[in-house]
Amino acid sequence: MKINNVLIQDTFAEAWDLEVTRLLLTAISEEVALEGAHQFVGAAGSSMLGSRINGGIERVALPQETPDGRPGVIVSLTMPPDKREEMVQELALRTVLATLVPTITVFDFPAPEVKAKVSADIYGRTREWWKGYETERTVAGHTLCVVPTTTGEFLYEKSFTISTEGTDGHIVCYADNAASAVLAIQAAKVALRGVDGVSPMGYGLEQVFRELDYVPALRDKIEKSRVPEGTVSILNLLMFGATPALMKRAMKVAIEAAARVPGVRQIGAMNFGGEFGKHQYHLHELLANG
Numbered sequence: 555m556k557i558n559n560v561l562i563q564d565t566f567a568e569a570w571d572l573e574v575t576r577l578l579l580t581a582i583s584e585e586v587a588l589e590g591a592h593q594f595v596g597a598a599g600s601s602m603l604g605s606r607i608n609g610g611i612e613r614v615a616l617p618q619e620t621p622d623g624r625p626g627v628i629v630s631l632t633m634p635p636d637k638r639e640e641m642v643q644e645l646a647l648r649t650v651l652a653t654l655v656p657t658i659t660v661f662d663f664p665a666p667e668v669k670a671k672v673s674a675d676i677y678g679r680t681r682e683w684w685k686g687y688e689t690e691r692t693v694a695g696h697t698l699c700v701v702p703t704t705t706g707e708f709l710y711e712k713s714f715t716i717s718t719e720g721t722d723g724h725i726v727c728y729a730d731n732a733a734s735a736v737l738a739i740q741a742a743k744v745a746l747r748g749v750d751g752v753s754p755m756g757y758g759l760e761q762v763f764r765e766l767d768y769v770p771a772l773r774d775k776i777e778k779s780r781v782p783e784g785t786v787s788i789l790n791l792l793m794f795g796a797t798p799a800l801m802k803r804a805m806k807v808a809i810e811a812a813a814r815v816p817g818v819r820q821i822g823a824m825n826f827g828g829e830f831g832k833h834q835y836h837l838h839e840l841l842a843n844g
Contacts, residue, residue, distance in 0.1 A: 557809070557821075560812075560821060561820040562820070562821050562822075562841065564838055565822050566834040566835055566836040566837065567723055567725065568831050569721050569724075569831045570721070570832065571720070571832065572632045572633065572635075572794055573634070573716050574631070574720035575714045575716045576628065577630070577661065577663055578621075578627070578629075578660070578661040578662075579627050579658055579659070580615075580620050580625065580626035580658070581624060581656075581657045582624065582657040583625060584625035584626075587624075587658070588614070590627070593655060595629050606640070606644050607631050607632075607644040608632045608755055609630060609632065609753070609755075610753035610793075611753065611754070612628040612750075612754075614626070614628075621693050622659060622693055626661075628663060628750075628753075630753040631644070631645060631648075632720055632794050641716075642679070642716075643679070645674065645714060646679035649710050652708065656705040659708070661711050662696065662713065664715040665795075665796040665800065668751070669797075670719040671718060672715075672716050673714070673716070674713060675713050677699050677713065680699075681699075684699075688700060688701050690712075691709065696711055698712065717796040719796070719797050720797065721798050722793065722795075723752075723792075723804065723835055724790050724805075724824065725805060725821055725822070726789075726821065727739055727788065727812050728788055728818070728819045728822065729787045729788070729815075729817050729818050730785075730786055735787040735789040738789070738815035738817075739790070741814065742809070742812040743791060744811065745807040745810070746793060749800055749803050749804040749807060751796040752800050752804035753795070754793050767779050767780045769781070770785055785819055793805075802843075806840045
Protein backbone atom coordinates (compact mmCIF):
# COMPACT_ATOMS: atom_id res chain seq x y z
CA MET A 555 0.00 0.00 0.00
CA LYS A 556 1.18 3.51 -0.84
CA ILE A 557 0.03 7.02 0.03
CA ASN A 558 1.48 9.86 -2.04
CA ASN A 559 4.07 7.35 -3.29
CA VAL A 560 5.12 6.61 0.31
CA LEU A 561 5.17 2.91 1.16
CA ILE A 562 2.99 2.00 4.14
CA GLN A 563 4.48 -1.15 5.59
CA ASP A 564 2.20 -4.14 6.13
CA THR A 565 2.87 -4.33 9.85
CA PHE A 566 1.33 -3.43 13.20
CA ALA A 567 2.11 -1.20 16.15
CA GLU A 568 2.17 -3.11 19.40
CA ALA A 569 0.74 -1.30 22.41
CA TRP A 570 -0.11 -1.86 26.06
CA ASP A 571 -2.93 -0.91 28.43
CA LEU A 572 -2.76 2.51 30.06
CA GLU A 573 -4.85 4.59 32.42
CA VAL A 574 -5.30 8.17 31.24
CA THR A 575 -6.44 11.39 32.87
CA ARG A 576 -7.29 14.39 30.70
CA LEU A 577 -7.27 17.91 32.14
CA LEU A 578 -7.96 21.45 30.97
CA LEU A 579 -5.89 24.38 32.21
CA THR A 580 -7.46 27.80 31.68
CA ALA A 581 -5.95 31.22 32.37
CA ILE A 582 -6.24 34.92 31.68
CA SER A 583 -4.59 34.40 28.28
CA GLU A 584 -3.63 31.56 25.98
CA GLU A 585 0.04 32.29 26.61
CA VAL A 586 -0.33 31.89 30.37
CA ALA A 587 -2.43 28.74 29.93
CA LEU A 588 0.23 27.27 27.65
CA GLU A 589 3.00 28.05 30.14
CA GLY A 590 0.93 26.44 32.85
CA ALA A 591 0.44 23.36 30.66
CA HIS A 592 4.17 23.06 30.00
CA GLN A 593 4.85 23.22 33.73
CA PHE A 594 2.08 20.73 34.55
CA VAL A 595 3.36 18.19 32.01
CA GLY A 596 7.07 18.99 32.39
CA ALA A 597 9.56 16.10 32.51
CA ALA A 598 6.79 13.61 31.73
CA GLY A 599 8.13 12.31 28.44
CA SER A 600 8.93 8.70 29.31
CA SER A 601 8.62 6.74 32.53
CA MET A 602 10.75 4.09 30.79
CA LEU A 603 13.64 6.56 30.94
CA GLY A 604 13.03 7.77 34.48
CA SER A 605 10.08 10.18 34.33
CA ARG A 606 7.69 9.78 37.27
CA ILE A 607 4.74 9.95 34.88
CA ASN A 608 4.03 10.00 31.14
CA GLY A 609 2.18 12.94 29.67
CA GLY A 610 1.75 15.42 26.88
CA ILE A 611 -0.01 18.55 25.65
CA GLU A 612 -2.98 17.74 23.45
CA ARG A 613 -4.06 21.09 22.05
CA VAL A 614 -5.20 24.66 22.72
CA ALA A 615 -8.85 25.01 23.76
CA LEU A 616 -10.90 27.99 22.62
CA PRO A 617 -12.86 30.04 25.18
CA GLN A 618 -16.18 28.72 23.86
CA GLU A 619 -15.03 25.19 24.75
CA THR A 620 -14.02 25.87 28.34
CA PRO A 621 -16.25 25.85 31.46
CA ASP A 622 -15.15 29.35 32.52
CA GLY A 623 -15.06 30.92 29.04
CA ARG A 624 -11.32 31.60 29.16
CA PRO A 625 -8.52 30.41 26.87
CA GLY A 626 -7.15 27.02 27.79
CA VAL A 627 -4.86 24.13 26.98
CA ILE A 628 -5.75 20.43 27.19
CA VAL A 629 -3.18 18.07 28.70
CA SER A 630 -3.19 14.34 29.41
CA LEU A 631 -1.13 12.18 31.75
CA THR A 632 -0.87 8.42 31.87
CA MET A 633 0.65 5.37 33.50
CA PRO A 634 0.08 1.59 33.31
CA PRO A 635 -2.83 0.25 35.42
CA ASP A 636 -0.54 -1.15 38.11
CA LYS A 637 0.92 2.33 38.66
CA ARG A 638 -2.36 4.11 39.46
CA GLU A 639 -1.34 5.12 42.98
CA GLU A 640 1.93 6.62 41.71
CA MET A 641 0.03 8.48 38.99
CA VAL A 642 -2.52 9.98 41.39
CA GLN A 643 0.23 11.06 43.78
CA GLU A 644 2.07 12.74 40.91
CA LEU A 645 -1.14 14.44 39.73
CA ALA A 646 -1.65 15.82 43.22
CA LEU A 647 1.92 17.16 43.31
CA ARG A 648 1.59 18.77 39.90
CA THR A 649 -1.70 20.34 40.93
CA VAL A 650 0.00 21.98 43.91
CA LEU A 651 2.85 23.18 41.69
CA ALA A 652 0.29 24.72 39.31
CA THR A 653 -0.38 27.38 41.97
CA LEU A 654 2.88 29.00 40.86
CA VAL A 655 1.38 30.06 37.52
CA PRO A 656 -0.92 33.12 37.91
CA THR A 657 -4.65 32.88 37.09
CA ILE A 658 -4.54 29.12 36.37
CA THR A 659 -7.60 26.92 36.87
CA VAL A 660 -7.37 23.14 36.46
CA PHE A 661 -10.54 21.37 35.27
CA ASP A 662 -11.22 17.67 34.94
CA PHE A 663 -11.85 17.26 31.20
CA PRO A 664 -12.29 13.60 30.18
CA ALA A 665 -12.71 12.65 26.54
CA PRO A 666 -16.43 12.32 25.72
CA GLU A 667 -16.02 8.77 24.40
CA VAL A 668 -14.66 7.35 27.65
CA LYS A 669 -16.98 4.75 29.21
CA ALA A 670 -14.74 2.79 31.61
CA LYS A 671 -13.44 5.17 34.24
CA VAL A 672 -12.74 5.78 37.92
CA SER A 673 -12.51 8.97 39.99
CA ALA A 674 -9.34 10.08 41.80
CA ASP A 675 -9.64 12.32 44.86
CA ILE A 676 -7.13 15.15 44.40
CA TYR A 677 -8.45 17.53 47.03
CA GLY A 678 -7.93 15.02 49.84
CA ARG A 679 -4.27 14.68 48.86
CA THR A 680 -3.63 18.44 48.63
CA ARG A 681 -5.84 20.18 51.22
CA GLU A 682 -3.10 20.30 53.88
CA TRP A 683 -1.22 22.79 51.69
CA TRP A 684 -3.99 25.39 52.00
CA LYS A 685 -3.97 25.59 55.85
CA GLY A 686 -7.75 25.84 56.02
CA TYR A 687 -8.04 28.99 53.91
CA GLU A 688 -9.49 27.25 50.85
CA THR A 689 -13.15 27.55 49.82
CA GLU A 690 -15.35 25.79 47.26
CA ARG A 691 -17.00 27.01 44.07
CA THR A 692 -19.06 25.38 41.34
CA VAL A 693 -18.37 26.45 37.75
CA ALA A 694 -20.51 24.95 34.98
CA GLY A 695 -21.05 21.79 37.02
CA HIS A 696 -17.41 21.43 38.07
CA THR A 697 -16.73 21.40 41.83
CA LEU A 698 -13.56 23.42 42.42
CA CYS A 699 -11.28 24.09 45.34
CA VAL A 700 -10.48 27.81 45.53
CA VAL A 701 -7.09 28.80 46.99
CA PRO A 702 -6.18 32.46 47.70
CA THR A 703 -2.90 33.52 46.08
CA THR A 704 -0.80 36.67 45.74
CA THR A 705 -2.41 37.53 42.39
CA GLY A 706 -5.95 36.51 43.31
CA GLU A 707 -6.81 32.83 43.38
CA PHE A 708 -5.95 29.36 42.11
CA LEU A 709 -8.74 26.89 41.36
CA TYR A 710 -8.69 23.18 40.66
CA GLU A 711 -11.22 20.40 40.32
CA LYS A 712 -11.51 18.34 43.50
CA SER A 713 -11.41 15.01 41.65
CA PHE A 714 -9.99 13.88 38.33
CA THR A 715 -11.44 11.22 36.03
CA ILE A 716 -9.15 8.36 35.01
CA SER A 717 -9.97 6.36 31.91
CA THR A 718 -9.22 2.69 32.54
CA GLU A 719 -9.36 1.78 28.84
CA GLY A 720 -6.42 3.83 27.58
CA THR A 721 -3.63 2.66 25.32
CA ASP A 722 -0.49 3.93 23.65
CA GLY A 723 0.30 3.91 19.94
CA HIS A 724 2.95 5.07 17.50
CA ILE A 725 4.15 5.31 13.93
CA VAL A 726 7.69 5.12 12.52
CA CYS A 727 8.81 7.41 9.69
CA TYR A 728 11.68 6.44 7.36
CA ALA A 729 13.09 9.41 5.45
CA ASP A 730 15.87 10.67 3.17
CA ASN A 731 17.18 13.08 5.81
CA ALA A 732 16.58 14.34 9.32
CA ALA A 733 14.65 17.41 8.15
CA SER A 734 12.09 15.31 6.28
CA ALA A 735 11.69 12.94 9.22
CA VAL A 736 11.17 15.77 11.70
CA LEU A 737 8.76 17.70 9.46
CA ALA A 738 6.76 14.55 8.77
CA ILE A 739 6.33 13.69 12.43
CA GLN A 740 5.55 17.31 13.25
CA ALA A 741 2.81 17.21 10.60
CA ALA A 742 1.48 14.00 12.14
CA LYS A 743 1.55 15.60 15.57
CA VAL A 744 -0.52 18.54 14.31
CA ALA A 745 -3.04 16.09 12.83
CA LEU A 746 -3.58 14.60 16.30
CA ARG A 747 -5.19 17.86 17.42
CA GLY A 748 -8.28 16.80 15.49
CA VAL A 749 -8.75 13.71 17.67
CA ASP A 750 -9.88 14.73 21.15
CA GLY A 751 -8.58 12.32 23.74
CA VAL A 752 -5.22 11.53 22.10
CA SER A 753 -1.97 13.25 23.06
CA PRO A 754 1.67 13.04 22.01
CA MET A 755 3.83 11.36 24.64
CA GLY A 756 6.06 14.17 25.87
CA TYR A 757 7.26 16.19 22.89
CA GLY A 758 6.09 13.32 20.71
CA LEU A 759 9.04 13.18 18.34
CA GLU A 760 11.01 10.22 19.62
CA GLN A 761 14.49 9.36 18.42
CA VAL A 762 15.19 5.92 19.78
CA PHE A 763 18.67 5.00 20.92
CA ARG A 764 17.81 1.71 22.62
CA GLU A 765 16.57 -0.09 19.49
CA LEU A 766 19.87 -0.44 17.66
CA ASP A 767 18.26 -2.22 14.73
CA TYR A 768 16.53 1.09 13.84
CA VAL A 769 19.66 3.28 13.91
CA PRO A 770 20.68 4.12 10.30
CA ALA A 771 24.38 4.55 11.16
CA LEU A 772 24.46 0.96 12.45
CA ARG A 773 22.76 -0.62 9.44
CA ASP A 774 25.92 -2.44 8.30
CA LYS A 775 27.29 -3.06 11.79
CA ILE A 776 24.61 -5.20 13.42
CA GLU A 777 22.66 -8.27 12.44
CA LYS A 778 19.00 -8.04 11.42
CA SER A 779 18.96 -4.28 10.94
CA ARG A 780 15.49 -2.95 10.16
CA VAL A 781 16.77 0.12 8.33
CA PRO A 782 15.66 0.01 4.67
CA GLU A 783 18.34 0.64 2.07
CA GLY A 784 18.75 4.34 1.35
CA THR A 785 17.08 5.48 4.58
CA VAL A 786 19.11 8.15 6.36
CA SER A 787 16.80 9.14 9.22
CA ILE A 788 14.13 7.33 11.27
CA LEU A 789 11.81 9.04 13.73
CA ASN A 790 8.85 7.90 15.82
CA LEU A 791 5.68 9.63 16.86
CA LEU A 792 4.74 8.16 20.24
CA MET A 793 1.22 8.93 21.46
CA PHE A 794 -1.41 7.74 23.91
CA GLY A 795 -5.18 7.91 24.03
CA ALA A 796 -8.17 7.45 26.29
CA THR A 797 -9.61 4.52 24.28
CA PRO A 798 -8.44 2.08 21.57
CA ALA A 799 -10.97 3.54 19.12
CA LEU A 800 -9.48 7.00 19.54
CA MET A 801 -5.98 5.59 19.07
CA LYS A 802 -6.95 3.93 15.79
CA ARG A 803 -8.39 7.22 14.51
CA ALA A 804 -5.29 9.12 15.62
CA MET A 805 -2.83 6.73 14.00
CA LYS A 806 -4.73 6.94 10.72
CA VAL A 807 -4.62 10.74 10.51
CA ALA A 808 -0.99 10.74 11.67
CA ILE A 809 0.06 8.37 8.88
CA GLU A 810 -1.82 10.35 6.25
CA ALA A 811 -0.25 13.63 7.40
CA ALA A 812 3.30 12.27 7.54
CA ALA A 813 3.02 10.72 4.07
CA ARG A 814 2.47 14.17 2.51
CA VAL A 815 5.94 15.45 3.44
CA PRO A 816 8.63 15.30 0.71
CA GLY A 817 11.56 13.03 1.50
CA VAL A 818 9.52 10.43 3.38
CA ARG A 819 10.18 6.94 2.01
CA GLN A 820 8.16 4.62 4.23
CA ILE A 821 5.91 4.63 7.27
CA GLY A 822 5.79 1.65 9.58
CA ALA A 823 5.57 0.65 13.22
CA MET A 824 7.52 -1.30 15.83
CA ASN A 825 6.38 -4.58 17.31
CA PHE A 826 7.88 -7.50 19.12
CA GLY A 827 5.78 -10.30 17.69
CA GLY A 828 2.84 -9.64 19.97
CA GLU A 829 4.77 -10.27 23.20
CA PHE A 830 5.02 -6.63 24.30
CA GLY A 831 1.37 -5.60 24.63
CA LYS A 832 -2.09 -6.93 23.94
CA HIS A 833 -3.11 -4.21 21.45
CA GLN A 834 -2.12 -4.54 17.80
CA TYR A 835 -2.84 -1.65 15.46
CA HIS A 836 -2.41 -2.94 11.89
CA LEU A 837 -1.56 -0.05 9.62
CA HIS A 838 -3.32 -1.29 6.47
CA GLU A 839 -6.50 -2.00 8.44
CA LEU A 840 -6.46 1.48 10.00
CA LEU A 841 -6.22 3.12 6.59
CA ALA A 842 -8.75 0.83 4.89
CA ASN A 843 -11.40 1.26 7.59
CA GLY A 844 -11.18 5.03 7.76
